[in-house]
Amino acid sequence: MAKRPVQDHLLLKPFTKNYLVWNRHGEIQPAEPSSIEVQATPYQENPLNTLMNDVFGHHGDEGITGVNDAVIHNGGKDIADERLHEASFDGSEFNEFVRDGNEKLHEGSKCTNLEFIIKLYHINVLCRISDKAMTMILNLLRDTFDGIRLPSSFYLAKQVICKLGLEYTKINACLNDCMLYLDDNSDNVQDTCKYCGISRWSLKKKKKKQAAKVLRYFPLKPRLKRLYMCSKTAEHMQWHNSAPARDGLLRHPRDSQAWKDFNATHTLFAEEPRNVRLGLATDGFNPFGALSSTNSIWPVFLIPYNLPPWMCMNHTSFILSMVIPGRKSPGNKIDVYLQPLIDELEDLWNDGVETFNSSSRNTFRMHASLMWTISDFPGLGMLSGWNTHIGLACPSCNFDFYPCYLRHSSKWCFIGHRRFLGRNHRFRLNRVHFDGSIEERGPPKKLSGVDILEQQQGVETRDQQRKESHSSGKRPRREVKQWNKQSIFFDLLY
Structure with missing residues (x-):
């Protein structure tokens, strides 16, 4: 009954065109005070300062002086020096890094x-620009803008970034994947593979020795x-230990029976929730896309399963271990x-390894364990x-x-x-x-x-297989076995 009068009132006296926010309905607006209250702008921390604090400690903009003041305010505990020691930097490199972090571009x-x-x-990295092109861009910026403080080459720019602790180790490898040259020193440099006898160096570079194959390895402990x-x-x-298990469903590897059995078997490891549990994943890819189909590079990633489920499987949490x-x-x-x-x-x-925990501000001895591997079927083999x-x-x-073999498609089928x-x-x-038979078997035994x-x-060791494969001029014909080798992961059990 009241709908019609309201509609008539709106047609006769509509809302004004500048009436955008409908928060008043005829009441008198209170007078605003004459004095203007100045609201303090919230403090926004510079992400670069946060990055530097994570690497070296909370030094702020004062450099080494700020570090010493932070030590005094923390009850005399030399936290900054401890972090500085863990980052493996001396005082000169630290001062240079702080100066680069505080120096304005112009x-x-x-x-x-x-x-x-x-x-x-x-x-x-995102646009896949060559180092030569980046050097040309830096030189263009230096020539165009007066007073700009930039390195003269992209190589020198990368030297500044290396101070963040993101370096890797180059390890020479045999061209036939027989061995890694790990025992080299200044007095003893091995030039040939001890299994196949092939040269370690590339024949294309005659003026300077260059390894034919190089493994990029990223050390795990500092990461x-x-x-x-x-x-x-x-x-x-520490989420896997602190967060409660609500409904008993499998939402994280910590809810699995394997995780619980591991805690029951290794009680000393499980008592420290800060110990790291890792998963390993690897797969091959073609770095050149459609330009080449003959290349296959295998990165190896480590996944920290201590993190909550919305973080541990995020690509930003992956740890690149090596690039094969x-x-x-x-x-x-x-x-x-993988050695x-x-x-x-x-x-x-x-x-x-001794590790500083910034949340509790103490040092503990961190251990790590490899729990699982993640791969497709060829990678599993x-x-x-x-x-x-x-x-x-x-x-x-x-x-x-x-086994069930499909003759027409020449494929193995798994229908059990x-x-x-x-x-x-x-x-x-x-x-x-199904396959025309009655299934009477029970599930397979868990080994x-x-x-x-x-x-x-009865499986031959890795050294025996490598020696036999290069004992004659051609690769010997091997018997097809179910176990091709004893995986290197079993070395962690001994």
């Missing part, structure tokens, strides 16, 4: 020299210690390239040594499986999934929609690590 600029170089390097340098990340690294060079896939010889990582993981498991190219390819069924159903399930008796080691008793 007079009146809001951007510092270091901040501009980091953004420029980010563009170089794990870096996770605890930032106070926010250090708190997230091409042109061909390493195959079963991937263990040769530096396995040595470091073994050291982290047995001895650990390379990492584990289990032959995935024949009928017994399923690692869960192991030898308890009946009915054995996982309940005993009274109707699919077990269905002959028509332990001891059972797997017993199966690998």
